[in-house]
Amino acid sequence: MxxxxxxxxxxxxxxxxxxxxxxxxxxxxxxxxxxxxxxxxxxxxxxxxxxxxxxxxxxxxxxxxxxxxxxxxxxxxxxxxxxxxxxxxxxxxxxxxxxxxxxxxxxxxxxxxxxxxxxxxxxxxxxxxxxxxxxxxxxxxxxxxxxxxxxxxxxxxxxxxxxxxxxxxxxxxxxxxxxxxxxxxxxxxxxxxxxxxxxxxxxxxxxxxxxxxxxxxxxxLSASKYRGRWREMVHRSALTLKLLTYAPTGAIVAAPTTSLPEMFGGDRNWDYRYVWVRDAAFCVYALLRLGFHGEAEAFMKFVTRHISPGDGKGSGPLQIMYGIDGRTDLPERELAHLEGHFGSAPVRVGNAAADQLQLDIYGALIDSIYLYDKWAQPISSDQWDDVCALVDWVCGHWDQPDEGIWETRGGRRNFLYSRLMCWVAIERAIRMANRRGLPADLMRWRECRDAIYRRIMSRGWSERRGAFVQHEDGDVLDAAVLMMPLSKFIAPTDPKWLSTLDALTKDLVSDSLVYRYDPVASPDGLRGDEGTFSICSFWYVEALVHAGRLDEARLAFEKMLTYANHLGLYAEEISHTGEQQGNFPQAFTHLALISAAFNLDKALG
CATH class of the missing domain: 2.70.98.50 (putative glycoside hydrolase family protein from bacillus halodurans)
Structure with a gap:
């Protein structure tokens, strides 16, 4: 104390x-x-x-x-x-x-x-x-x-x-x-x-x-199919994700707390007790991997019931987050009478980021629907109609600037990760249509998919840095690009990707821990620094696995496990002294741990 x-x-x-x-x-x-x-x-x-x-x-x-x-x-x-x-x-x-x-x-x-x-x-x-x-x-x-x-x-x-x-x-x-x-x-x-x-x-x-x-x-827990090397940590993560589900609706919250600081004395104190489309969709992937189809089905029902195309507030057919009951109004306010954790104010409830445009959520959601359709049970005709409506919207809007995955408050940009996940949205929908013979405007979808690919390869690549970068025509590195091989956009051994991986390792990795980006080089509109982002650290492990660097991947994963708390729980970030920072426990971190453990196990044989 x-x-x-x-x-x-x-x-x-x-x-x-x-x-x-x-x-x-x-x-x-x-x-x-x-x-x-x-x-x-x-x-x-x-x-x-x-x-x-x-x-x-x-x-x-x-x-x-x-x-x-x-x-x-x-x-x-x-x-x-x-x-x-x-x-x-x-x-x-x-x-x-x-x-x-x-x-x-x-x-x-x-x-x-x-x-x-x-x-x-x-x-x-x-x-x-x-x-x-x-x-x-x-x-x-x-x-x-x-x-x-x-x-x-x-x-x-x-x-x-x-x-x-x-x-x-x-x-x-x-x-x-x-x-x-x-x-x-x-x-x-x-x-x-x-x-x-x-x-x-x-x-x-x-x-x-x-x-x-x-x-x-x-x-x-007995329904889990995981029998790998890190069973205890994986199962603790699964139990934690289950605790973050809201049984009446199938919603999955990003974290059960608000305003636990990402850095003491800074502005980065947010309310995470809502359903982020991105986080919940990734949770579905992790739970499906382990064999928990019931939770995936419950979330799909939440999506069908509460997240239909047209729910957004003008920036797109979807909001980036919803209340656990599906409500769209999440006004942000500060509770000035509370001093904050260790005196770190402000304490906020609600989240103004609900009104942001984040194009990547469409890829996360449609990828989870694709996996559910493939691994659990086929989606309904009404659900397919909703998917088509979302993909058609993405085809018409993928090239506009947005706030991006990290919810920056410094203005919209042409983020590479947003482009990447728009590509995922269209590509996964094409797979579903082809596999099941579903009706779709495949010619338009393929043209848009290919246009996004060419745009990323031409304007998301920096010759000076020898790496894919945060936003178009820039030089700032961003750990979100670790998703490029994980989403099957680029071969994990492609020379451009290996060069990017080396650049990220040099600039953003510290003892296996990965920073999201450098806020000095890429101002995000907020005061203060932050710790390393734990989901990015597990993404880094997976990227090393897919690149064939198994010894590095296993060491990075084992190191990351030492940063868990005494119960195997993780917050959102880790400070330079190894302390947990941000809301706790964080679904994003635990789902990434599950995915990294699963893929590392598979590669090690």
Missing amino acids: TETSGGARYLRISEHGLIGDLRSVALVGTDGTIDWYCCPNFDAPSVFGSILDAEHGGRFELAAVGAARTKQFYFPDTNVLITRFFTEVGVGEVQDFMPVGGGPAETERHRLIRRVVCVRGSIPFRVRVAPRFDYGAREHTLRFVGDVAVFDSGELSLGLTATVPLEAEGRDVRAEFKLAEGESSVFALDQVGGEVSPRRCARTEADEQFSATVAYWRRW
Whole structure:
């Protein structure tokens, strides 16, 4: 733990584990504190948000009294998190989980269970539950309904039940208790109101829900087809991606947090609790690779239901992101009353990038549809009509400038990656049409595909740098071009590509970690530097694999694994000191890990 100048204390981003119920998640620190939890959904206002403001954000503290060493791990093959406390008088643990499934009434309860067990000796514990509703901006009252403490903000009510006596402390609740070896206690937090009434959670009920939750996650993971060298890391990534899915609609969020800084003191603090078309489409690829067809089918239903051509706001038929319920209005605002993680403001909710034009999303989406059609089940005639409408639009608009994959706020440019993914959109649609004999304007599609290819090869190549570059007629390198061989645009051993790979290695790679680009050479409209981008690091591994540089690829991959946190989780970026930066955990990073591991395994034989 580190103390800020204001006296507030924060755990580092990496010092957290994740639990969830496929509706929302909670971050649990290595000190036993839940410091991020939004109820009832991913993008609902936070109830516990002390990761963004230690004083005003709210928290659920549960820890051994006195000095203790702690370790965290997941119950094997599940998303049940265990935090162990090693003290001078014994060993105890907190088992954190959110039950998955059950009837509609139980689902609406959004139950969060914290089971405390004394493993050895005799240990005193303390608890303090201090919710702060609506990102800490809304007051609440506290009352007791029998043994259940009910926190009520007017718009949201939470009921806390425990197997030990609870005491009011102002508008918060506290408890102190002691457990001997083999004894346990249970705390359960429910959303209550309407048809969901406050209900005690006895030890036997908690035991049953623990067993059912473990069984659910193990049953889900058993569908994985991955049997390679990095099974533990791949499966942890798969479990993490599953936690980032919103079961009611099939949506997949980019990350479950907002405003965790990409650099302390900079402007790069964003809300990622939405469905980025690009990120979710890549997730579908990763999950299909592992054999999880159900998640891919659910996302395809989300696409069909919520992301139809014509939904965009004037910049194209698609938005780059949507709400988990498919909504298109995601206004961005700053929460000035929150100081930010380690004092790194601003804290933002909503995301103005929703109004940007990012042409690459069409390639990501249509590629995922192509893979679903190939590996899972054929798409419907209505879905094909939507694909054709998107491809026809891409054919008419691929050559305009946009904000690009990195969502720069420094103006639109003719980004190579955007051109590349427009090529992917058309090329994959042509494959589908040919393979299934589907109706399409193939002559126009082929002409556009070939025109994009020639444009990239002529204006995306810099003779001075001996490399493909960030935008047309420029000299700035960009790690996004690592997707060129991965998307099958160029042969991985093409001399121009190998020269590009060498240039990227020289300028953007540091100990296997890859920077997106140099913001000094290519201003992006934002203050501050940033760390290396973890998805780019895994793309780099894949590019080395396809280039036949297997020893370099394996070393780079193994190095990258050392930057994961103690549970195998990754944020968006890694700082120059090796710390996790940005929203956490990041779907983009984990899906790229899966893809890199899969392809490296295959190449190594």
